[in-house]
Amino acid sequence: MGIMCKLRGHKPDRGGARHDGEDYWTICKRCGTPLIRAIDGWREPSVDEKRAHARQAEARGKGDAAA
Ligand SMILES: [Zn+2]
Numbered sequence: 550m551g552i553m554c555k556l557r558g559h560k561p562d563r564g565g566a567r568h569d570g571e572d573y574w575t576i577c578k579r580c581g582t583p584l585i586r587a588i589d590g591w592r593e594p595s596v597d598e599k600r601a602h603a604r605q606a607e608a609r610g611k612g613d614a615a616a
Pocket residue numbers: 550551554558559560577578579580581582
């Protein structure tokens with residue numbers, strides 16, 4: 550995490566946000582940390598959320614390949 554992110558929090562790339570079927574995801578513009586949309590803003594995902602997101606991406610990839 551960069552020093553600016555430590556001081557001010559991450560800077561989500563809202564324009565690049567994508568819905569994975571469960572939540573909106575994006576990355577921090579400064580440091581590239583994955584971020585998940587919460588009710589009151591963006592936060593870093595938990596390990597479980599990262600795992601679920603990876604599964605969603607994998608499922609989507611297979612769907613695209615089959616289509
Ligand atoms: Zn950051």
